[in-house]
Amino acid sequence: MRDEILCLHQSSELYGSDRSFLAAIESISAKKKIYCILPFLGELSPLVKDMGAEIEYYPYGILRKQRLKSPVSYSMELIKATLYYAKKYKAFNAIYINTTVMLSALLAAGLYRFSKKSFFCHVREIPDKKLIVIFRLLLRFSGAKLIFNSEATKAAFNLPGTVIYNGVVPLYSVPSMRTGRDCKNLLLIGRINTWKGQDFFIDVIGKIANNAGDDLHIRIVGSPFEGYEYLEKDLIEKVNSYGISDNVEFFPFCSDPTEHFQWASYVVVPSTKPEPFGRVAIEAYSVGKPVIAAGHGGLVEIVNHEKDGFLFIPANQSSLEEVLLRLPPPGSPLYEKLSKCALDTYYKKFSIKSYKERINSTLENIY
Template sequence: MKIVCVHQSAELYGSDRSFLAAVEAIVQHAPTPAEVEVILPEHGPLAARISEAGGSVHFESEGYLRRSLLRRPLSFASGLLAATRRLLHRFRGADVIYVNTLVCASALLACALSTRRARRILHVREIPGRKELAFFRVLIRLSGVEVVYNSQATRLAIGLPGTVVYNGVPGPAACTQELGGDDGVRLLMIGRINAWKGQKFLLQALLRSQRRIRLRIVGSAIDAQVHLVEELHHIARSLPDGVTCEFFGFCEDPSEHYRWCHYVVVPSTSPEPFGRVAIEGFSYGKPVIAAAHGGLTEIVEHGQDGFLFEPASQVALAQTIEGLPHALSPGHLALGRRAFDAFSSRFSVESYAERISRLVFASSGPTK
């Protein structure tokens, strides 16, 4: 049996880790003998992890929808067609084709043009803007794929039939709270630094804070947005005396940061298709402060395992932070226990792997 999996990045951010977990599930549950080919755009940390999982890694550098490439439409179209031809060759003999994210345009075109009677699955992990939505709907219909969504919010945004499979993450063996709360409340924001994830929005909300707060911002920006990092450092220097902010670059293992914090903040100014950072926080028993839109509303239960605030409102976020239960107080610890319980029952990597393998091999005979 041959399974071909296509992804648009070789890094280890949220969608990359979710793709890795899906590939691991496919390798582990595939009927034997099985060949799992994984196509990535370039070498990177994800490639090594895929190889460790048992997949064979191949590279296709063209055919991904990226704004920087769309500024040169003729060059992009040429690369898209060339990549589609190469993927058609890769798809020969495939029994299952698994495409991860809408960005993989050449893979979807190859699915549309392929005469092979393979199962074609698209895992949608993004909510496109209104202008792009009509294009993606046409592309999905042409490709003949079965659609899997990472949240109800993503499914409703796309507006086409499909199955919702919530992401899962591996977590520590138990709910963990680092001792010590005498230095104030510790907030963690982790993920790619960009305009809509909300790093700037969070810092601006803290400019008038009356609490003692230690904030860590963990992540890096792509080359085209390095100026955002400089802007964040500039705002951080204007924070009140009781508020401090430390910056850390991307790290493959963020467990140190999750254990350090008291609360995880996900203040995205545009709707998150899912919100992987929120369930990672839950896995460490950390309550989550999240913007009340997109997939985050399917993860965080307000007042039970975290707090939801009005999206894009600095006032609402500031008020939420000012009203947080004190670190390691009974209220804070109860939130953390419920957060870990939510992770264990709904968002474990084991349940994710089971659902992915059941979908991928639904018509492929018994699995291992």
């Protein structure tokens, strides 16, 4: 029997869920050696290796929407992957599964329900209502102890478990460089997909462009999943159709977003579906940037309206318009107050120290 803790994750990039996984296994590796299975060699890999972890690459058995288009071959893949994980689990006493999209890993865990092995699943998603029934059954079958990233995620699944808010390391020391202008620099950063709200946000900017003049500058930072490149193309075409290309810039995903956060005066999270947590919001708070966020999901557990940011009615253009048109300019007393409160919120609730302490407290019986 191996002495390491087996840690499983569905990606090898450096988006929010990847960074949260990295922070979790950093905490675990301080107590015990880890063995990781990742789907491919990526930017996450060397950071995991730096912890002294052994890495194995296995890309199958993960929920991918594109694979659902081939149900027969995908079903065969899930079965083979379940057998792979079931065999792999034999060598470990403790297994940490990050995110519910690790379908085969969770199915294989269910085969060990009555063993002495310890399984933990870190739930970081709020699926659609139809899918959540399936995921709830899967989690129950797995027998894993559950960790949720927010009260909103826990409530959506309606299953027992521990809530641990994500924590982040500040991207840089505050105060950062200032733009020296009154214009408001708005940053949207994260995966480009159908529900993160980039499309919705551009529609709002297109409507208020005449009223806002040259006051608002926007950066959209991120890339779509492979096979969904058309989403970014559609966004660029929409910006051009509104005649706001001078105010909106696009940047691909980058592993170090420091430059973009330094540029920003506000960070916007306009998700049209509930965010399970909202890691981008606490990254913004860690460097004193107020957040403009859709008021649902985990974001309402982070953003305090008109104290450290602003909440608007989800997917409601008029509500977001109202917020954008009355934003305090950078350098104003009200903006400085928002910025200070953002930092205070970060240190009180979302520091990396408190995150790691809670991870270790939850997993203490397996060390």
